[in-house]
Amino acid sequence: MPRPTARVLTLLELLQSGGTRTAAELADRLGVEERTVRRYVDRLIDLDVPVESVRGRYGGYRLAPGHRLPPLMLGDDEALAVLLGLAAGRRAGLTTAQRTASETASAKIRRVLPKHTARRLDALLEALAFTERPDEPDRPDAGVLLTVADAARHRRPLLVHYTDRDGRHSERTLHAYGIVSHSGRWYATGHDPRIGEDRTLRLDRITAARTLPGSFEAPADPDPAQRLLSGFATAEYRHEVTLRIHGTAEQIRAHLPAAVATLTDHEPATAQDPAAERWQRVDIRAQRLDWLPPTLASLDRPFVIERPDELRDLVIAFADRLASHARRT
Structure with a gap:
């Protein structure tokens, strides 16, 4: 690449880092005189890159918002960060209905990656695994x-x-x-x-x-996040469950998060140790009850079922099955 062209691209990269850069600062970074910086700026403007001149004591040059996105100059680490972010976003459902936008953006970046960087990225994506594989996410417009x-x-x-x-x-x-x-x-x-x-x-x-x-x-x-979780926990479902569980909020929340259950104190906390284990009321609304017996077993805390009776029967049946399996030789 001819050296002046390389300097013009370096100037663009410096301006893309944000803020206003003085002509003296840019000249020092590029190793040229200030009048040469002005010539490079004119070249960017000729290419429809929206560069603004800022007057005054702290004046200089900066990129202005434009109708066209100027060419992005990314280092290897920055390109990898963007590609991994796009991959993780698609995996987590953080995409819109325009699914091809993230895919074409990934393809454009991959095309300009150095070969050794592209190989390292491919190796990482092949080695990367997730602990859960959610259903196909719903993408908004x-x-x-x-x-x-x-x-x-x-x-x-x-x-x-x-x-x-x-x-x-x-x-x-x-x-x-x-x-x-x-x-x-x-x-x-x-x-x-x-x-x-x-x-x-x-x-x-x-x-x-x-x-x-x-x-x-x-x-x-x-x-908004807390309101969403509270709304899930209080929505109308087939079953209304009320429990009393003896433990700390952290112990209970590890198995019954805010999106599933609401938690209130059944007995007041002590002034000496407000985080100590105590009886707490847990309210749950659920379409099904069959998931609750194993959840309560994994919680491994004393509990009392106040309602419904159907859950009490399910817990007893679950306990009987566990005891039967344990007695087998």
């Missing part, structure tokens, strides 16, 4: 995702077209607090002013969203 995010950030109401689990279509107003990615799905948490209640909507079920005039006041601590 990219336009919907960005519209909801912008409305949540600026506290603007949204009009959304939504399809529920039974296939019913509706038009709703949502005061979105934020967006949460959970178990391969995207959710918007917020308030529905029509019914006066908080709602959690799956983004892949929103077919259209647009911002409405006006604004809204969010709660002091909206915490």
Whole structure:
């Protein structure tokens, strides 16, 4: 590559690192005079790279937002970080309905990687394994995702077209607090002013969203992730379970997380040791009960089943099976 061209690309890389760079700083980094820096800047502008001149004592050059993304200059480590992030994002469901966007981005970066770096990346991806393999994630529309995010950030109401689990279509107003990615799905948490209640909507079920005039006041601590988990734990299900478990919150939460159960003190904590084991009330709503006996067994803490009786029968039957297996020789 001719040396002036290499310096122009180095200048672009320096500007892409962010902030305003003085002509003197750029000249020192490139090993040229300041007038040569100005010539290189003109060359970038001729290539439609949006370089701005900043006047004043702390003036210099910086990249301005443009309609076209300027060519990115990535080092080997940066390219590997981006490719691994794209691979992990696809694996975790952190992608939109435009699935090909992440795939084409990966392909573009891979094409310009040095051969030895590409080989190392291929070796890493072949050796990489995950402990869980989730179902195919539900991907929201990219336009919907960005519209909801912008409305949540600026506290603007949204009009959304939504399809529920039974296939019913509706038009709703949502005061979105934020967006949460959970178990391969995207959710918007917020308030529905029509019914006066908080709602959690799956983004892949929103077919259209647009911002409405006006604004809204969010709660002091909206915490979208916590609201999502609390909503899961309190949603209507077939069975309502109430337990008393003797242990610490950490011991119980290790097997019954916030998305599954709500936890309240059944007896007050002592001032001497507020984290000590004590009886705590656990409320669970579930479609099925068969997973609870082995979960309670793995918890290995004293517990009392307050309701339903069906769970008590399942626990006794599970204990009998364990005892029967243990007696076998």
